[in-house]
Amino acid sequence: xxxxxxxxxxxxxxxxxxxxxxxxxxxxxxxxxxxxxxxxxxxxxxxxxxxxxxxxxxxxxxxxxxxxxxxxxxxxxxxxxxxxxxxxxxxxxxxxxxxxxxxxxxxxxxx
Numbered sequence: 001x002x003x004x005x006x007x008x009x010x011x012x013x014x015x016x017x018x019x020x021x022x023x024x025x026x027x028x029x030x031x032x033x034x035x036x037x038x039x040x041x042x043x044x045x046x047x048x049x050x051x052x053x054x055x056x057x058x059x060x061x062x063x064x065x066x067x068x069x070x071x072x073x074x075x076x077x078x079x080x081x082x083x084x085x086x087x088x089x090x091x092x093x094x095x096x097x098x099x100x101x102x103x104x105x106x107x108x109x110x111x
């Protein structure tokens with residue numbers, strides 16, 4: 001079965017599609033932050049530590065497996081998921097006024 005090639009989309013239309021995907025990424029991050037906020041409340045009420053190295057490792061590995069299946073470079077997937085985890089850590093543990101800040105790339109399990 002032959003697939004007929006359609007005319008290439010104009011650059012402006014392709015860029016608009018990328019913009020829509022970027023909007024989706026930010027929307028997903030906002031939804032993730034809402035869930036992290038709910039998780040933080042549950043952890044605080046149950047007196048559970050906010051840092052969960054095993055969970056962070058699981059999230060990293062899961063993202064890398066999905067990236068591999070979808071053809072996304074590991075470095076790209078790693079950067080995105082590390083940013084999401086660093087954001088979640090910051091959301092659950094706001095920095096103290098005079099306290100030292102942990103680099104975004106440093107995880108609880110210090111990979």
